[in-house]
Amino acid sequence: MSEDIILLAHGSGGTLMHRLIENNIVPLIKEGGNFEFDDAAELLVPNQRIALTTDSYVVKPPFFNGGNIGKLAVSGTVNDLAMKGAVPIALSLALIIEEGLKLSELEAILKSIAETAKEAGIRIVTGDTKVVEKGSADKIFINTSGVGYIPDGRNVSGSNARPGDVVILSGTIGDHGIAIMSEREGLGLTIPVESDATPLNHLVERIFESIPADAIHVLRDPTRGGLATTLNEIAQQSNVVIRIEEERVPVKDEVKGACEILGYDPLYLANEGKLVLIVKEEFADEALKVMKSTEKGKDAAIIGNVEEVESKPAVFVKTVLGTSRFLTMLSGEQFPRIC
């Protein structure tokens, strides 16, 4: 029996496409949402500031330990909203499918899109599907845009870090990066590492519930480029110096092990379910406590603090030897060592 696959004709706009959308796509993602078939969705938005974000996902491979591109697309966009202090409202979903994709794979991706959206409490309200010739895409590309509202009193931005603030990380770093790498390279790690892809909006809400909104200065998810890159971006935007201690940054043993084998630096590995919180010092302990009480923040730790800029914005890391060095942004891509 040959397996059902996506054909170019599925993208032609004709009956095949309608059937694909009506039978395979919509039923899977409309769980909990009221998906309409009009050209645009109508949204009821509270009379508050609106946050809008968009992101495209081209992860290779689309399936990895701990998730797939669908989970990533929803989590990523929800997190982009949450990092602005926004409460997510609705999501659009555009699929670019390479001809030849197995229908079963598409369905698995859609299922996790629906599950993740449900978990985050966001509705998928509009979408688009295109099919491209073999070779024009890598199995599937996904674009998601998200809308949310920012409750009054919240003002989080990468440019709000102030000297004296404390830097909190919500959990272990490098999990997603290593999960993807080991999938790509067929590392066969003895202890497989799961991607941490997950929506963080509930964690963010818990933080806002527990400490004053104006104490929360920066929220950022250290995705591509890793923690090192994110901290550098914040230091530059806020014109401050950030100092962290390497020993305090939580890294899973299996991630450390994989990094040792591959010659990677966890500080530069991607994360899809972690956040950096920069908070006023007097509320740091409370924020940490609240984060640690949640599943997604149970490994949270204070990793450093913000200082006045000396000559120029920078990030320093204190090594285990007690020496300090600059922590620079990732330049290019990390490749496995060959030495």
Added chain:
Amino acid sequence: MVRLIDEFRDPELLRPLLQRISSYDDRNYSLMEVCGTHTVSISRFGIRSAVPENIKLLSGPGCPVCVTSQQDVDKAIELAKNSNIILATFGDMMKVPGTKSSLAKEKAKGANVVVCYSTREALDIAEEHPEKEVVFYGVGFETTAPTVAFSILEAKKRKIKNYSVFSTHKLVPPALRALLDSGEVRIDGFILPGHVSVIIGLKAYEFLSEEYGVPGVVSGFEPLDILITIEMLLKQIRSKKAKIENQYKRTVTYDGNIYAQKALEEVFKIDDAEWRGIGLIPKSGLAINEEFEDFDASKKFDVKVPYSIEPPNCSCGEVLRGVKSPFECKLFGKGCTPEHPVGPCMVSSEGACAAYYRFERYTRVVD
């Protein structure tokens, strides 16, 4: 094994060791590391600035991408230009500047260059594209050469006829000999590579102590490993007794990995090789032997490059010989950065220039 890592970074263990190392203040000691991963560890953990100044840690020809000769780089680029060829290689080779172009530039222009994480991937590509020739650009020391040898054996077994290897593999021990023979830099002891030694074993270095009276210690990569190695070397140097010791006992043995050595012997023959910065070193390279000729890209394709010129003003050659520290290159951090690398030592993540730039650009920044 994984649990060990934390112990090797335990400040409680590191401090007393650093103190003992500081007691070697009677003279200058210069120790050379010859492995890209050591270069990175020493830079990343700030070991160079943690040990006293009279203990000089030099970087040698330990970065496989960096020691690849300009001519070989150009040849690979020529191969990539052939529209019938898919050139598969490790990521770090992409941006290495050739005389006129680089693999990354050729790829942008439409050449078929794929970054592979393993040779298995390249073999799979060959199987999926029977209409094309897949050439694996093999770069590396004894560490990566066995996997390439296995890929050739596998290709033969699976009857994959459109797979071949452009081998620029090199051997570490002959390079150490060449450095000592030249006498250009004083080397009191070698921090010997951990991964390479897993394959070739301790025995491969005995000539260092026996013929040259220079001690060597095979080292692991964690801060504690490297500091212990440094202390072991200092002890030997002070007592004027040179031997080859093993600090990395948890992975390296005296004989090495015989299975991998057999595969190397079966597929390759030892040949003279051209090293960037050092020149032609006798018996320092691995060429594919006659029996596996069909998998030898240099025989299968007639690649000729008219001339090769190393990047002007780039001191990679001196850096690779330990004559210059990256800081002493005029272009370091100015005309040459990881974003716009001039020489391979700034391209490869294992290159000394890249490591010094990333981690030590502002050295001795202490709280």
